Amino acid sequence: MTTRTLYLLCSAAPPVFDVAHAIEDAQTRGWDVCLGLTPSAAHWLAGSLDGLAALTGHPVRWQYKLPGEPDVWPSADALLFAPATFNSVNAWALGLTDRFVVGVAAEAIGKGTPVVAMPCTNAALAAHPAFEQSLAVLRGTGVELLYGEGGFVPGPADQDESPHFPWQLALDAVDRAGTAMA
Template structure:
């Protein structure tokens, strides 16, 4: 059996605290999971990073490797960026690659790696004109964006934890995307 590798990228939004369960669910579905985080998400999960690395069997990454260092992850069969904050969505769409996860996600588009994004924003950020433009850019590049009906629906500003984050829908979308040849 061929192993499928999933790059699971997470921004600093409250659903990131469910990432261990999401990794386990993806593994049950047959994915070898490599976890990448934004620097703030890595800070939020600092006490769990060793356990998450043990769970995935790969180092958790939030920084680029140094020139000349070997890549410690296998090549991606699919990429899931969830939760993807306002900053991460816009960085990815604009090709701003100063952060590891945004840079690898941007490069994945050029490699035709199947990708799914699940934004996690509030209604005030969702109303910003750049956000919808960025979603359109990602969709146009072939990214499956789960936002609105059937995906993530934003709540009001100040709401710390969204009432429902569509992790299962995200994994279903990755399963579908990851079975389509690039």
């Protein structure tokens, strides 16, 4: 089986603590995984970053490289942004690329890389009108959004633990998207 490269980008939401399992699952599906995090997600996983780099075989990134530095990741065959928080989804839709993972996700759209995203927010934030507008913008660019029925369903506000995060659905969608482009 030919190995394909998956950029797995994560925001700081509780499902990020299960990212090692998602990486292992993606690897068993034939993906070479490169992990990118928002700065907050990198802070949350600070004690695991070396282990995650060892697991993927690539540096875990949360900052842009300096001009002239070589790119340390191979080119992506697909991109999965999960969990993608309210803030990340809105920044991505607006093209606000001050955070590495949002910049990579925005650029993937322009490169024609298959992109799947699973937003992860609570029902109170999801009710904000900007969120639905952002989802519509991303859908309009061809991003496959796994949100609502058939994806992540938001739970109530003021709850630290998110409802079950369907990593399997996200990886299934990436497999389909990666196969369609092959």
